[in-house]
Amino acid sequence: MSTITLTVNGEPHRLEVPPMKRLLDVLREDLQLTGTKEGCGEGECGSCSVLLNGDLVNSCLVPVLQTEGATITTIEGVADLAGPGERLHPIQQCFLEHGGAQCGICTPGMILATHHLLEKYPQPDLSQIQEGLAGNLCRCTGYTRIFAAVQAAARMEGSK
Amino acid sequence: MRSNAANYDLIAPPSLEAVLAVLASEPGSYTVLAGGTEIMVALGAGRLSARRLISIQHLRELRFLSASDDTLILGAGTTFTDIRRDAILASEFPLLVQAASWTGSIANQNRGTLGGNIVNGSPAADSPPALLAYEAELTLLSSRGTRVVPYTDFHLGYKRTILAPDELLYSIALKRSYQGYKTYSRKVGTRKAQAISKVAIAALARVEEGRITDVRIGAASLQDRPARMTATEQAVLGQAITADTMQRAREAVLAESHPIDDIRSTARYRGQVAANLVEEFLRSLQTDPR
Numbered sequence: 001m002s003t004i005t006l007t008v009n010g011e012p013h014r015l016e017v018p019p020m021k022r023l024l025d026v027l028r029e030d031l032q033l034t035g036t037k038e039g040c041g042e043g044e045c046g047s048c049s050v051l052l053n054g055d056l057v058n059s060c061l062v063p064v065l066q067t068e069g070a071t072i073t074t075i076e077g078v079a080d081l082a083g084p085g086e087r088l089h090p091i092q093q094c095f096l097e098h099g100g101a102q103c104g105i106c107t108p109g110m111i112l113a114t115h116h117l118l119e120k121y122p123q124p125d126l127s128q129i130q131e132g133l134a135g136n137l138c139r140c141t142g143y144t145r146i147f148a149a150v151q152a153a154a155r156m157e158g159s160k
Numbered sequence: 161m162r163s164n165a166a167n168y169d170l171i172a173p174p175s176l177e178a179v180l181a182v183l184a185s186e187p188g189s190y191t192v193l194a195g196g197t198e199i200m201v202a203l204g205a206g207r208l209s210a211r212r213l214i215s216i217q218h219l220r221e222l223r224f225l226s227a228s229d230d231t232l233i234l235g236a237g238t239t240f241t242d243i244r245r246d247a248i249l250a251s252e253f254p255l256l257v258q259a260a261s262w263t264g265s266i267a268n269q270n271r272g273t274l275g276g277n278i279v280n281g282s283p284a285a286d287s288p289p290a291l292l293a294y295e296a297e298l299t300l301l302s303s304r305g306t307r308v309v310p311y312t313d314f315h316l317g318y319k320r321t322i323l324a325p326d327e328l329l330y331s332i333a334l335k336r337s338y339q340g341y342k343t344y345s346r347k348v349g350t351r352k353a354q355a356i357s358k359v360a361i362a363a364l365a366r367v368e369e370g371r372i373t374d375v376r377i378g379a380a381s382l383q384d385r386p387a388r389m390t391a392t393e394q395a396v397l398g399q400a401i402t403a404d405t406m407q408r409a410r411e412a413v414l415a416e417s418h419p420i421d422d423i424r425s426t427a428r429y430r431g432q433v434a435a436n437l438v439e440e441f442l443r444s445l446q447t448d449p450r
């Protein structure tokens with residue numbers, strides 16, 4: 001067992017966990033943050049995406065010891081990034097309005113990947129959106145509505 | 161079946177020196193863990209045989225890019241995202257930047273390291289062909305000292321390398337001497353990003369008065385390891401880019417390709433595609449005057 005201190009969605013935690021435990025399992029089991037999903041467990045699908053010190057990562061491939069001292073944002077904390085007390089982040093609002101979510105399994109990862117994308121390219125073109133979300137697989141929407149949601153979120157941010 | 165994480169140990173000594181000391185005290189008993197995009201996949205699939213791991217992911221000493229007038233050095237812990245962000249790499253080593261952009265998704269590029277891609281030793285990995293074309297030099301480090309080796313000597317066979325159990329890959333050096341070279345790279349797979357290649361080549365050449373006066377071709381998935389295509393290079397060196405030269409190049413490609421048959425493709429298909437890619441490379445030298 002190792003003692004890990006990390007900050008998740010603004011809250012500090014101190015945990016006794018096996019050092020090789022996947023960050024995904026620590027979030028879901030130890031911290032009860034079940035918004036982060038497991039699809040493939042091997043880095044292919046992106047449903048476990050979270051922000052680790054601001055970078056998009058697949059939490060199924062991160063051993064928790066490598067998050068010592070880190071700051072993590074999961075889907076549960078995304079709204080707070082928009083401002084204190086916000087219920088939904090503009091990206092979440094746009095996914096809702098544009099039908100970017102159906103069964104919802106891919107959605108937490110898609111939202112975080114979109115957040116990371118818009119930090120890098122506030123006004124992404126379609127190919128940048130496709131590249132930014134290429135690691136996030138969706139079995140339901142056919143992607144078109146997701147791309148529309150991302151474009152709408154970019155417009156919303158741009159008009160602020 | 162997924163492995164039980166509780167059966168594994170992972171340590172993260174605070175400095176490069178401390179990591180080397182652990183590796184030296186019990187050579188072979190620890191497996192190095194960098195970005196984890198290979199090792200954690202093995203853990204997830206229940207096929208990680210190493211029980212004791214040592215993390216180097218947090219070591220600042222391994223994550224750097226430094227340029228002098230004639231050399232660019234990348235620390236082994238440089239991520240693919242770092243590579244895609246660097247201005248010198250973008251202007252002078254486009255083959256490596258292209259390879260980085262092909263290496264899985266953005267999330268994968270944020271974690272995966274150049275050192276991990278090299279040491280993992282897959283014949284299909286994306287950066288090795290570019291590093292072979294640029295004649296990269298590796299610095300290997302242990303508490304016994306350092307050794308500098310040409311990258312061409314690093315891979316011994318399928319997933320076998322010259323790295324000793326107490327050694328780390330420390331850095332990768334590239335000579336800044338490719339002004340005026342034309343470059344070509346192409347990855348053929350089910351999908352360009354994300355999917356492991358069936359065949360890929362990275363090549364560069366200098367053409368003077370219609371003749372090829374220097375040429376390097378690195379290939380993935382054509383042998384049991386990443387390999388430079390020296391016979392093909394010899395077949396075209398000094399030649400004008402004619403139909404005849406292309407024919408001889410195609411024959412050389414087939415002669416020096418000994419790809420494996422695996423779930424991704426057959427040897428026959430890989431050889432043919434590689435010949436097509438080399439031909440396309442030669443045509444690009446002909447039709448793109450610069």
Ligand SMILES: Cc1cc2nc3c(=O)[nH]c(=O)nc-3n(C[C@H](O)[C@H](O)[C@H](O)COP(=O)(O)OP(=O)(O)OC[C@H]3O[C@@H](n4cnc5c(N)ncnc54)[C@H](O)[C@@H]3O)c2cc1C
Pocket residue numbers: 042043044191192193194195196197198199200201216236237262263264265268271272273274275276277278279280284285286287327328329330353354355356357
């Ligand atoms: C979804 C997905 C898609 C991928 N797509 C591609 C692709 O398109 N192309 C491609 O080439 N790869 C791909 N990969 C593989 C992987 O991302 C790369 O090989 C990556 O470079 C591995 O680096 P790492 O730091 O994550 O390695 P790790 O998993 O940490 O380590 C890999 C190996 O290298 C050793 N090692 C690492 N660093 C050192 C060092 N400095 N000294 C000594 N030993 C070291 C480790 O012991 C281990 O054996 C993909 C992986 C995933 C999960």
Ligand code: FES
Pocket residue numbers: 037038039040041042043044045046047048049058059060061
């Ligand atoms: S569950 Fe992590 S990428 Fe699929």
Ligand code: FES
Pocket residue numbers: 100101102103104105106107137138139140141
């Ligand atoms: S909404 Fe079902 S997988 Fe994307």
